[in-house]
Structure formats: structure tokens, C-alpha cells
Amino acid sequence: MENRRKKLIAKIKIAQQQLGLDDDTYRDMLEGTVGKRSAAQMTDKELTVVIEVMKSKGFQDRASDHEADKPDVTEAKKALVGKIEALLADGNKPWRYAEAMAERMFNRKRIQWLSTDQLHRLVAALQINANRAKEKS
Template identity: 40%
Template structure:
């Protein structure tokens, strides 16, 4: 369901829907005012509607493999993954950042503090690129 909600928010941004139009669409299509209130069927209806009005989902890039983090790093790694997905960047981008920032070849090899710094760098990049993280 998280992936579906992410797609809805990406589509909203790519279609340039303002907040009022977006909430009205959610109400008309699924009977809710917020995407967090969608059930699976409602989310699928919204995705179908967004596709009908012109949104074209991008296929996932198959470049780079998703790291397998240690248990204490799972939440941070999920946040890094979300930031990469939102930016449309592959895991190889994060691996390159890890090598550049810490001289560590793979994201999965970063210490907790290094991974947190990598996440912060991705957040700064998102803000610099004008992407809305909220």
C-alpha cells in the first residue's frame, strides 16, 4: 500500500495538481479527502483515474541492487530508498554517494551514522531540486 500511496503522490506532482484539485479528485473518485484514508480498492481507483487523465507511470530502473541492511539500519535504509525513488534515481546513485562521501563502496557497508549522513544529503538534494518531501 505504501508504494501505491507513493505513486499517487508522484502522479499528483507530475500532473501539477494543486491541493484543492487533488483533494476534490480524491473525494470524487474514492470518497476520501486524504490519501492516508484510502483502502486498497480506493487507491487502485485513484491510480486508474490518474492514468486516465494523463499520468504515465515510469518503469523502475533496473540499475543497481537494493542493499540488505542490518536490523538497526532498516528504517534509515527505507528512507534512503524512498528518497531515491522520489528522485527517480537508482541504487547505484546512492552507492556512488557512499563512495564519494565516505570512501565506502556499498551503501550496505556504511555505519549507522554514515547512513544517516547519506540520508541527510539526499534530503538536501531534494530541497535543492525543489522537490516537496511532505
């Protein structure tokens, strides 16, 4: 159940970025919709309501496409792939962006072919990219 909750919150964050909502506008929208200013404080049902409201405002849910691209990795690598997924979502980037980085960095076309050390290095590179993007805005 916790995994479903994380996916709902991630989807809301993607919607926030897709709709171009700054933090105050986003929190006002949450409060106006379910009476809470943080997605972390919401129930699964409230999260679903917020997603539906965001869809009515123009959010286009591409989760099915996104999930299809997510690499299938061993249990030991799932946490790192989760970090990659979160960084991609924050930057509104597709999985093929991370795959292109993996190919440039390690000459590997698929993320699931990376070693744990290489995954750590890919996470670090994505984080550096995210930090640079934040500095520019």
C-alpha cells in the same frame, strides 16, 4: 499489510510528481476518484483505484525497476533505507542517485555497504538536497 499500504501511497506520490499535479489539483483528483482528499484515509482498494486512474492520465509505473535497485540491508538498517527511499521518491530520483552520493561521500559504491552512521549522514545530505530544491521552487 502495512508495508503494501506504504508502497501504494508512495506510488501515488510519485505519480503526483510525474504528472506535475500541484497539491490542490492532486487532492481534487483524489476526491473525484474515491471521495477522499487524502491518500492516508483510503483503503488499499481505493489506493489501487487511484493508481489506475493516474496511469490512465499518463503515469508510468516504474516500480519494478525501482524495487530491483533497492538495496538489501539488515533489519537494523531498514528504517534508514526507507527514509532514503522516501526522499528519493519525493525528489523523483532513482536509487543510483543515492549510490552516487554514497560513493562521493564515503567511497562506497553500494548503499548496503554503508555503516549505520554513514546511512544517517546520507539521509541528512538527501534531506538538505530536498530542502534546497523546495526553496528553489
